[in-house]
Amino acid sequence: MEKPINLQAPSFILGIDVSKDSLDVCLVRVSDKLQLCHKLNNNPSGFRRMKAWLKQHGCEAGADTLCCLEHTGLYTRQVVHYLLARDVQVWMESALQIKRSIGMVRGKDDKVDAQRIARYALLHQREARCLNLSGVTLERLKDLQANRGRLLKALQSIKVTIKELIAVDPVSGKTLEQVNKKAIKGIEESMEQVEEKMQEFIAKDGELKKKYDLLTGIKGVGKVLAISLLVYTQGFTKMDDGRKLACYCGVAPFEYRSGTSVMGRTGVSKFANKELKHILHMAAINSVRFNEEFRLYFERKVGEGKSKMSVINAVRNKLLHQIVAVVKRRTPYELKLKNI
Structure with missing residues (x-):
């Protein structure tokens, strides 16, 4: 998922504070530390405007640009895909890590947050670990994994309720079991399809497939733990210790x-x-x-x-x-x- 930053230092640092509807962008020119800020919509139209705005200030938004963002779930996904497709070096950092590096702060503002992210990236650029396009596979695995968890929770909720009711009221419990028979079967089939799709995505990514096979080769490590570790460690590039x-x-x-x-x-x-x-x-x-x-x-x-x-x-x-x-x-x- 991640790769070490290129040996050649970036010419531009881009700090982006992402919210559901908007992006607060802070551009820093490394040569003279010039800092510029702008606010845009968090959608494809906003991304195009961001590219045009960056170009006005000499930034081509390519391999010479290091973009740092905080992990904010789904809201970052579109902009990350847009930047990766243009060879921008994208660094997803923990919000807690950035917050603690700053020290004591007062107040909160999206524009200021973007400036803080850019400053953090500028100071710690040698520690940057950047995403690559194979991260899309891990994103899909994470979505499927979360969906599997929701299905499993729903299945357990139904089964436990039926089991407890049968213990105290067999007639009502059996009735509930009968009316939920199709629902239980449907959830179980959906879980099977989710697991098949996860295996399909892993098989398409050669590097992930090798790591997955190594993990499941250890006795006691099943497919659920193997996939969870691949997702949370970003293919064992974020945490390899x-x-x-x-x-x-x-x-x-x-x-x-x-x-x-x-x-x-x-x-x-x-x-x-x-x-x-x-x-x-x-x-x-x-x-x-x-x-x-x-x-x-x-x-x-x-x-x-x-x-x-x-x-x-x-x-x-x-x-x-x-x-x-x-x-x-x-x-x-x-x-x-x-x-x-």
Whole structure:
């Protein structure tokens, strides 16, 4: 999904604050730090006007331009696709990262936000990790993954309601089961179609297919976890370090102490991707059940007096480190990584 920025520094920095209906643009000319601002509509007509405005000020909006935006979900999608199609270097950065880099600020304004984004990009341009066109595949996978989650939630809601009703009122429960039979079948078929479409998109992208095959080659890593990791790590280009990925998933242990008076228990941070953590947890449970190495490790640690939950968390960490290792080495787990 991402690639390191070109060695040649960009001639222009473009900071864009994106909202549903508008774009606040701040153009910085690197040579003399000249700063210009403009407001446009967040639609194809606005993009064309932005290109014309940039050209008036000497910016061709091509490979010599670095554009930085915050992650704001669907609202950035159109402008990102427009810029990528014109070879602009597009850098999607965390809003929290930009906010914390600025320090204490007062007030909020879209124009000022665009200026802050441009300033951040100018100061940290050597750290930029830019998108490429293969990111479109990951976007589609993310959309399908979210849709699968909604279908699964709806299916579980119906099934759990029926199961609980049958337990207390069998007649009413059976009636509910009968009238929802077609709905349940339809949702299950839709989920199958979503999963087929995900596999189709992965198969069309050679690089993603290689990484997907490496991930699913690890015993305990299923297609749901593999696709989730590819989406959230942007094809293992945003996070390629086991420790960082463990932090992101909320399974890395941290100490809590200060001097001699504060001695808290070591634990994991709540600042994490909870959806990915849940999927990883289920994969760790399956690994303990079906992976001989992890099963023996679990039994040994529990036998030593460790709590089951802490050992499961250790398994989650080990699983992530194995995943990162096979992606980095580009070799299957069975052939290279047999020691736990």
